[in-house]
Amino acid sequence: MLGYTITQWLFGVLSLMAIMFALMVVFTRNPVNSVLYLVLTFFCIAGHYLLLNAQFLAVVHIVVYAGAIMVLFLFIIMLMNLNADTEPRKHIVTRVIAGCIGGVLLFVMVGALKGAEQLQLVQGGSSQIGLVKNLGKVLFTEFLFPFEIASILLLSALVGAIMIGKREKTVEEIGN
Amino acid sequence: MTAFIIYKAIMCGAVFLLCLGAAAYATLWERKFAAFLQDRKGPSRAGWGGLLQPLADGVKMFMKEEIIPNVSNRSLFILGPSIFMVTAVITSSVIPWAKPVLINGVTYDLQITDINIGVIYLLGVASIGVYGIMIGGWASNNKFALLGAVRASSQMISYEIPMGIALIALIISSGGSLSLKEIVEGQDVGFANIVWQPLGFLIFFICALAETNRAPFDLPECETELVGGYHTEYSSMKLGLFLFAEYINMFISSAVMATMYFGGYNFPFAHELYAKLGLADGSVWISLIGFGALITKIFGFICLFMWIRWTLPRFRYDQLMNLGWKSLLPLSLLNLAITVAVEYFRGNIHF
Numbered sequence: 001m002l003g004y005t006i007t008q009w010l011f012g013v014l015s016l017m018a019i020m021f022a023l024m025v026v027f028t029r030n031p032v033n034s035v036l037y038l039v040l041t042f043f044c045i046a047g048h049y050l051l052l053n054a055q056f057l058a059v060v061h062i063v064v065y066a067g068a069i070m071v072l073f074l075f076i077i078m079l080m081n082l083n084a085d086t087e088p089r090k091h092i093v094t095r096v097i098a099g100c101i102g103g104v105l106l107f108v109m110v111g112a113l114k115g116a117e118q119l120q121l122v123q124g125g126s127s128q129i130g131l132v133k134n135l136g137k138v139l140f141t142e143f144l145f146p147f148e149i150a151s152i153l154l155l156s157a158l159v160g161a162i163m164i165g166k167r168e169k170t171v172e173e174i175g176n
Numbered sequence: 177m178t179a180f181i182i183y184k185a186i187m188c189g190a191v192f193l194l195c196l197g198a199a200a201y202a203t204l205w206e207r208k209f210a211a212f213l214q215d216r217k218g219p220s221r222a223g224w225g226g227l228l229q230p231l232a233d234g235v236k237m238f239m240k241e242e243i244i245p246n247v248s249n250r251s252l253f254i255l256g257p258s259i260f261m262v263t264a265v266i267t268s269s270v271i272p273w274a275k276p277v278l279i280n281g282v283t284y285d286l287q288i289t290d291i292n293i294g295v296i297y298l299l300g301v302a303s304i305g306v307y308g309i310m311i312g313g314w315a316s317n318n319k320f321a322l323l324g325a326v327r328a329s330s331q332m333i334s335y336e337i338p339m340g341i342a343l344i345a346l347i348i349s350s351g352g353s354l355s356l357k358e359i360v361e362g363q364d365v366g367f368a369n370i371v372w373q374p375l376g377f378l379i380f381f382i383c384a385l386a387e388t389n390r391a392p393f394d395l396p397e398c399e400t401e402l403v404g405g406y407h408t409e410y411s412s413m414k415l416g417l418f419l420f421a422e423y424i425n426m427f428i429s430s431a432v433m434a435t436m437y438f439g440g441y442n443f444p445f446a447h448e449l450y451a452k453l454g455l456a457d458g459s460v461w462i463s464l465i466g467f468g469a470l471i472t473k474i475f476g477f478i479c480l481f482m483w484i485r486w487t488l489p490r491f492r493y494d495q496l497m498n499l500g501w502k503s504l505l506p507l508s509l510l511n512l513a514i515t516v517a518v519e520y521f522r523g524n525i526h527f
Binding site: 036060066072079 | 299336
């Protein structure tokens, strides 16, 4: 089809959708729609992982981000009852400044990516690395130390979240 | 290529029809079973002994007036039940229904797809399913519906964690494969996984009850407190989709339990039976007998689900959360620790 393989077509379509949904996250005024577009963006990115033969990463990405974190986001936004009209219209000066900063960022990125096609990509590892068996092997041998450090980080975040979420004792309870 | 696409299309169609048919007749069986437990007759007018009742219910649902509340978010209101139905059905794609069949020298797996992350795929789809309820409940713009949606989502997130840990223990004891096909084949000779994972199965079963929103965990649609819960504002076939998806969920989670803990299409002395009947590997009859065994197990689980529903009263919400976080989560961790210790002394794990 037009000289492209199916994988290239899939890549193109997925990328287009991912960018479109990501833009919709910013452009919609209703926060609930915003979250739902973000979920769709995550699905497109999971599709990219599948194209890279990283099935485990793709599904875990959906379980963790779309299935857990975004549900909590949605939860909070629904309970706070934010609507399109609670979102204030920004002042004209703010918009102009935001436009300028965004333009500068675009400028920097174009400059940074200008020479990118001359770079030689180094293929790291085999194309099978994303499969769960190989991933587990690498994680528990070569990258064991960073892996354990990350788990300690997560544990401390967990303890911190519980500390913040705990109800503070009232004066009477401390007195008892 | 064409033959492959046709085979996959037939498989998808067959599994889809199987899910819908099984769910439709599960609704009838639920009413019959309730009637049996309450010493009544149950639906008996449509068809022979009530056999056409699901059809009558379906027609009724389609013919009812469709009401979309003015103050609702229209597109999301329609999206909610659709997502719920889709996520209920797509779980069936990784379940191996029977042994592979050999036709004209080509082996056909009776499974839509055998992905090597089947178990995580199941968890992933289960975690997406909650969006249907949340979006539907919020878009209704009704306090009861919102409360039901919030209850449903927090309940599903809470019970996914012990469910996942119970599955990890199962995977460790069954040889480390995440593919459902390999988990079933591992139970072909020797014992089913339930022998090694009794506690894990109990935890998984309780979590499956909670994930499918069945009694005694049906707090999201608790009619004594929330009118109808997340589907208060729904009518006609959109309500039908919500109710019907619950039965599909029940069918699929029964199939998952039968596959992972009770040997799927395998049954005791299967090889002896096949040898006695003179059936070679890949015969259609072996697949049919295996499929019958799987369906029997699924039917048993569905009966168990219904028995529990018509026997136990509903939990209070704090009891539900305490059970999930303070009993099931530590129990599942204990189960995981015991499993790892046992497998280490059996020599299946090396550090």
